[in-house]
Amino acid sequence: MSFRPVIISLVVLALAGLALAFAPTGTTARPDQGDARPFQLRDTEGNLVTDTSLRGQVVLLYFGYTFCPDVCPTELGYVARVLRAMGDDVERTTPLFVTVDPERDTPELLKGYAPLFHPRIRALTGTPEELAAVFKTFGVTARKVPGAGSHYLMDHSSSITVLDRQGRVAATIGSTDTIARSVTTLRDILGKP
Template sequence: MLRTVRLLALAFLVLLAGAWGLAWFGREPGESIADAFLRRIAAITGTEMPAPSAGGIQLAQGVSLGGPFALVDHTGRTVTERDYAGRLMLIYFGYTYCPDVCPTELGTMAAALDAMGAAGERVTPVFITVDPERDTQAGMADYVSRFHPRLVGLRGSAEQTAQVARAFRVYYAKVQPRDTTEYLMDHSSFIYLVGPDGRVRSLFRPETPPESIAAAVAAQLRAL
């Protein structure tokens, strides 16, 4: 019995070593060795494995972000998540009066799409305002045009904004500085990679290089 257990353990170690070797030599561009290893194990065992998210944060098992929404785009058209079904999306939540982080992250998102070349055409970039009180349709149209020709600006009522923010677990709050009558919006600053099913596949922290985002999105496209 002990001999059988030892043989099974040895076979298991050999299997892991083989999978590690295959992962090392067969990993995709931009894919970490750990992601490649897990992909090989999934292939061997016949289980599903989410595409690697180079440079991104993969969601823990059982955690689901995203879902239904109804908002108005920068052209005045009412849209829902069904209008983008079957496509990947890169979504960022912010506001047009944002002095620093929003322009930086939207610029990063645009650079990532441009770095993908023709493949980037299969991804819809989206900017959702958390400040619908000031971000008018005209203001959104002007703002998104400064970053990328395909960037879609979405806005809604206060209730609609709160609903979509809850679905993506976005934090936002109005902040009133003492020395001015103008307010700011404090908000979380992740870029969301959303799959064709409308659910978030991975997140990108602020200041993630555009090359890392492009690699993650390309990996998801290959998995479709």
């Protein structure tokens, strides 16, 4: 009789342990400076865009999808407002929107979508292999979740990763930061070699 609470506690502990062991790795881990992280993607014209082709630019990397009505427009709108506040420094800043939903996000759709926010935002897609590799490289979670009828949604990481001019992860920013704070962060990174 008196063992029962103990057994329940043990079961709860074991379940908690399992939950921890299987928790998906997200972007909550603080990115380290480390080395440049190679990646290869395609723009809406089919041209290759790689980490090396972006050297010299500070890159804002955001992963999302156009079927996302809430989080993605908020973050891309935030990127647009940060870019506006950057003044001339915007010329050395490349914002990228990488789709986590290549099935629905055709190059044509992406071509119309990104400029709704800011003309400098480049939408990128890739082969399933290229995209899987870039998600892994940047610790992005992207899971397809069945929705109503033929619809599905994507559970996805939603922070903006900033790469320095050498392609190294230098910071993460997001719409919970003030515009001024992110502009300072980006200008600091631009000032570094």
